[in-house]
Amino acid sequence: MEVEDMCDTGLLLGLGFEGWAASPLAPADRPRSRREASCVKVELREPALAGPPVVDPSLTLSLSDGAYHRSPAAKRAFGDVNTAGNGEPRPAGRQSPPHSMVSSFSNAYPSSSIKKEKDVVSEEVEAERVSSRVSDEEEGNARKKLRLTKDQSALLEDRFKEHSTLNPKQKQALAKQLNLRPRQVEVWFQNRRARTKLKQTEVDCEFLKRCCESLTDENRRLQKELQELRALTFAQPLYMQLPAATLTMCPSCERMAAVAGDAGPKGGVAAGGPFGMAPKPHFCNPFTTSHPPSAAC
């Protein structure tokens, strides 16, 4: 595999994100569809993303679909009650009819011991509905945007640090505590998660850019070195220039890198032309864990 090929494999993807990352909200640079946006995710295995660029980054590419979705088992373990209705009105267009809301509750809390809780939640829902109706009338149906107080934001942040998602019960409790509607709490958490992810994406992009620069430099250096060695071999056969001790073996294919003509049919011709290749340095593909064939092979 050629050095450029290896660069292309990983770096084109990184560069592809570059413009988008530089201005994540610029509409022109955004992916055209949500599917497109989530189709490929660059997954970084480096724990300290904000740190200095690493020479040998371990990058893997993986499909992102489902990566951000917790499995049902995980959700249960985490305390999510997906099947339980949260009893709050959904946005227009997706609003469920009242009877379905009731049936959802009876499904989620079938035992009579929880019946009380159901009633409490239903009352809160009704109260919320009334209050939002009242507030709508007060506001003359104008869409007013709530600004959270510092205390409210601080508490929400604290809760977000504990859990980035809330189950309906937690949501209700938090809404009550903050004197907000559960929907507002839900929206806040949703937006907060989105902001976190956006921030992480920017960090990831920055990291990949630095990787790209580092690998480009390395590539340039190796090309230059290759040219020099080729020029050298015009004047003198390589084996005469290098003592045997300097010959190295490729850890992957176990061929002597600097010996011309000993590598079978393809031999040094395929790898480096009729003049053989320099024994070092060996280029290690940072995107793979095992030792790949060196540039000499």
Next chain:
DNA sequence: AACTACGCGCTATTTACATCA
């Protein structure tokens, strides 16, 4: 097993509001 309804999370987008030159 296939279908449907529902709840929820996610992403893209809109919009109200604050800040600043």
Next chain:
DNA sequence: TTTGATGTAAATAGCGCGTAG
């Protein structure tokens, strides 16, 4: 003081997925 540009974050729209019936 007013005004337009810009940024931030609350809110909305709509889709996909998992689950239960």
